[in-house]
Structures are given as C-alpha cells and as structure tokens.
Amino acid sequence: MVVEQFAFYKLNEVDSIITLGKLVKAQVIFxxxxxxxxxxxxxxxxxxITYPNADIIGCTTAGEIFNDQVNDNILTVTAVYFESTKIKFLVTELTDFNKCYEKGIEIAKAIPVENLSHVFLIGEGININGSKLVEGVVDGLPEKVKVTGGLAGDYEGYKETFVVANDxxxxxxxxxxxxxxxxxxxxFGSVGGFDTFGIERxxxxxKDNILYELDGKPALDLYxxxxxEYASRLPVSxxxxxxxxxxxxxxxSYVRTVAGxxxxxxxxxxxxxxxxxxxxxxxxxNFNNLINGSIKAAENSITSINCEDIKLAILVSCRGRRVVLNQIIDEELEGVRSILGNDVIFTGFYSNGEIAPSNKNNVTEFHNQTMTITLIGEK
Structure with missing residues (x-):
C-alpha cells in the first residue's frame, strides 16, 4: 500500500497536480x-487526468484535516494504491428523505459480499436521516462486515453539502x-466527550429525526x-x-445534534x-474530555487493527467539536497523532455526522459529536 497527499490553497494551484502526482496507478482518491x-x-x-484509474470519493466539509491541522477553504487530495486489495465503488442518489432506510438496504444489496472486508461511506449531510441510512446498510450486510465514514459538512450552518462520487x-x-x-x-474508533446536565426527560x-415533545412539553421551548443566551442562535448553537x-x-445510547x-x-x-x-x-x-475522547478513539482504532504497517488515518470529527474547541481545535489532532505516530498520513474532515461501530456492542451506528477514525493498512 502506497499513499501520496497534497493540499491546495487556491484554485490555480490545482494545475500543479498533473506534475506533482506520481502515484498514477492509485485506485482510490479521497x-x-x-x-x-x-x-x-x-x-x-x-x-x-492525474489518476486515470482511480475511483474518487469525497465531500464538502466544515473544516479540512491535513497533517495535524484543521484548515478552511482548501482542498486535500489523498491518493491510495493497494498492492493486493480489490475495491468496488458505488454511487447512489437519495431522492426521498423519508426512504433513507430503504436506500441503505439498496446500497448494501448492491455490494457483492464474497471476500468483503469493509465498507467506507460518505453521504449527503443535510437532506438525510443518517441513522436510518446506516441502519439500512447494516441490516443489508453480513454482521461481520463493518462500516465507517461520515456525512458531508459545510461552512454555512446546515445550508447545503456536496458529495464527490467519481464526478x-x-x-x-x-x-x-x-x-x-x-x-x-x-x-476504527469513535469517542465523544460531552457531559450530560439537567433533568433526564x-x-x-x-417522528424519525424530528423531536416534538419531552415529558409532554414542546421540545423547542425546553431547549x-x-x-x-444561546437560544437566539439556534440551530447553530x-x-x-x-x-x-x-x-x-x-x-x-446515542448522541444527537440539532440540525434545524x-x-x-x-x-x-x-x-x-x-x-x-x-x-x-x-x-x-468539556474541553479536556473532548480532547481525551480523540485520544481514546485513536487508541481504540489501534487496538482493533491487526496490522503494524498502518499507512492512512481518515479522521471524521463532528462540526460541533470544532465549534466548541475553536482556537484549540488542533489539539484534538495532536492527541490522535501522539497515539498513531508520525508515519501515518492523516486526511479527513469536520462533518455533519459520523459512522462507526459502537464501543458498546461493535454494531455499526450513526454518531454525532465524536471523533471517528478509520485506519487503513495492508499486510
């Protein structure tokens, strides 16, 4: 397995990838x-043109992860060549918000299961019920096959997101x-770090992902x-x-983020x-708990992989963590780096939702407010 990576800060800089890119036999581009x-x-x-044989997957973000830093308004390109691994790429259009479970089943049934090792998924970040989509994918796949990934993000506060799927x-x-x-x-590893407070209701x-009442009282009024003072800034706050x-x-047990x-x-x-x-x-x-959560996610990902030659870490962290940590956001990446070491290449993004197996029962679930890590290596 070989990985090369570039970051571009201006549109006209992308021209240089044609000469910079050497891994022309790459099968996957993030x-x-x-x-x-x-x-x-x-x-x-x-x-x-630079990677003619590759399937290309990606999305818009609420922050791009490159090396150990969170960036805004850049493009990261990560090319991956596998020596012994085959891949299958699928693109699916979500036309009905209310049919996310069925769409998940459809995706799973389109994936041949013989010798299937893992599934990585990136989805629309707003017009979607993430938990229903993931539930459908999980129900349609063999139990031993795990799924990781996340939902696209944006800088505008849940306005619009875009997914790259070979176009x-x-x-x-x-x-x-x-x-x-x-x-x-x-x-893989996925850990949060927020503290609960107040009364449990x-x-x-x-209905689905719409909350109307808690203890018989209007949910929005309670929030x-x-x-x-943060109420006037909903839904962003x-x-x-x-x-x-x-x-x-x-x-x-799940953590769910307000989206509207x-x-x-x-x-x-x-x-x-x-x-x-x-x-x-x-x-x-809780600032310390959030950063410690990222470290724990890295530790869990190391524990779950049977490979000493890890080449790539895909970090999908919730946009809410970025809002909270703000100027110290890089510290959660530094925490992950302290566990994974300097030889692993980092890519990833700040998302509207994360996908990974649960720490409780190892069943793939949809998460919010976590640092979710996917490690990839080849033996």
Missing amino acids: LFGSKEFICNKEVFNKIK YGKKNLIATIAFYGEKIKIG TVTKS KEYLG GLLFPLNIRSRDNKY IDEKTNSLRFAGEIPEGYYGKLMRA
Missing part, C-alpha cells in the same frame, strides 16, 4: 474541501467504497429555556448542546433518529 474546489468541474478533471460535487448523493480481500486491514412525541438519548433497557428548528411546530430536527419512548438529557462541552 477529496475533501470547500464548495469552491469540490464543485469545480475543471478541478475534478485535473485530478482525474465533481453534487447534492443528495451517497458514495460507497467496498474493500475486498484478506490483505486489507481496517481499524422522556421522549413523548417524535430555549436551557440554552438561555445547538452544536454546543447535543442531546444524549438512551433506550429504557440501556441497550442503546421549526418555530411553527415548536420542534427540533436532529441529524439522526430520536425514538419515541427513549430518555433524553442535554449535554454540554
């Missing part, structure tokens, strides 16, 4: 960047790469009451105050499912 780069057809064509960025797409063979080795009225939900039997509000119905739209009958409790940031 592209993360701002809309200016991701949705530019000429930029995409230059990358495709310049477009809305409402889901791009999937399936990895095959015994030589490919994948590790029952979700008394919800505004708790948020105080909701990134600072996610909701922890758990099932009555404690079997399932509806003043007319006094409801909140979240990035993932809010099941009726679950318990909900607000969360707030």
Whole structure:
C-alpha cells in the first residue's frame, strides 16, 4: 500500500497536480474541501487526468484535516494504491428523505459480499436521516462486515453539502467504497466527550429525526429555556448542546445534534433518529474530555487493527467539536497523532455526522459529536 497527499490553497494551484502526482496507478482518491474546489468541474478533471484509474470519493466539509491541522477553504487530495486489495465503488442518489432506510438496504444489496472486508461511506449531510441510512446498510450486510465514514459538512450552518462520487460535487448523493480481500486491514474508533446536565426527560412525541415533545412539553421551548443566551442562535448553537438519548433497557445510547428548528411546530430536527419512548438529557462541552475522547478513539482504532504497517488515518470529527474547541481545535489532532505516530498520513474532515461501530456492542451506528477514525493498512 502506497499513499501520496497534497493540499491546495487556491484554485490555480490545482494545475500543479498533473506534475506533482506520481502515484498514477492509485485506485482510490479521497477529496475533501470547500464548495469552491469540490464543485469545480475543471478541478475534478485535473485530478482525474492525474489518476486515470482511480475511483474518487469525497465531500464538502466544515473544516479540512491535513497533517495535524484543521484548515478552511482548501482542498486535500489523498491518493491510495493497494498492492493486493480489490475495491468496488458505488454511487447512489437519495431522492426521498423519508426512504433513507430503504436506500441503505439498496446500497448494501448492491455490494457483492464474497471476500468483503469493509465498507467506507460518505453521504449527503443535510437532506438525510443518517441513522436510518446506516441502519439500512447494516441490516443489508453480513454482521461481520463493518462500516465507517461520515456525512458531508459545510461552512454555512446546515445550508447545503456536496458529495464527490467519481464526478465533481453534487447534492443528495451517497458514495460507497467496498474493500475486498484478506490483505486489507481496517481499524476504527469513535469517542465523544460531552457531559450530560439537567433533568433526564422522556421522549413523548417524535417522528424519525424530528423531536416534538419531552415529558409532554414542546421540545423547542425546553431547549430555549436551557440554552438561555444561546437560544437566539439556534440551530447553530445547538452544536454546543447535543442531546444524549438512551433506550429504557440501556441497550442503546446515542448522541444527537440539532440540525434545524421549526418555530411553527415548536420542534427540533436532529441529524439522526430520536425514538419515541427513549430518555433524553442535554449535554454540554468539556474541553479536556473532548480532547481525551480523540485520544481514546485513536487508541481504540489501534487496538482493533491487526496490522503494524498502518499507512492512512481518515479522521471524521463532528462540526460541533470544532465549534466548541475553536482556537484549540488542533489539539484534538495532536492527541490522535501522539497515539498513531508520525508515519501515518492523516486526511479527513469536520462533518455533519459520523459512522462507526459502537464501543458498546461493535454494531455499526450513526454518531454525532465524536471523533471517528478509520485506519487503513495492508499486510
């Protein structure tokens, strides 16, 4: 396995990739960047000319990860060549927000399962029910096959996102790469770090990812009451105050981020499912816990991979973590670096949702407010 990587800070700099790019036999290219780069057809064509045999996957972001730094409005290009691993690339259009589970099943059924080792997925970041999509993919795949990835982000506060799927960025797409063979080795880890506070309440009225009532009271009113001075900045300020939900039997526990509000119905739209009958409790940031969570995610990813020659780490971190950590955001990347060492190449992005197996039961789930890491190596 061989990896090469470049970052471009201006559109005209991308011209140089044709001479810089040496790994012309690469099979996979990861592209993360701002809309200016991701949705530019000429930029995409230059990358495709440089790597003619590669499948190209990526998205817009709420921040690009390059080396140990978080960047804004740049393009990262990471080319990967596998010596012994086969891949299959799929692109799917999401045309009905209410059919995300069915779309997940459709994606899974389109993936041949013989010798399938892992699935990496990037999806539309706004017009989607992330938890339903992931649930469908998981239900359609063999139990032993794990899925990692995330949902595209943006700088505008849930306005629009774009996915690269062997073409310049477009809305409402889901791009999937399936990895095959015994030589490919994948590790993963996903950890949060927010603290709960206040009263735990029952979700008394919800539908899919829309929360209407907690303890019979309008959800938006309760959120505004708790948020105080931050209430006027909803839904963006909701990134600072996610909701922890758990099932009555404690079997399932998730963190969900506010993605939108509806003043007319006094409801909140979240990035993932809010099941009726679950318990909900607000969360707030703890700087040390967030950074320690990133370190723990790195430790878990190392533990789960049976490979000493790790070449690439794909870091997908929630946009809410970036808002909270702000000027010290690089510290969460430095924490990951302290565990993975200096030889592993970092790429990734700040997202509207993360995908990885749960720390509880190793079942792939949709997450918010986590640092989620996918390690890739080849034996």
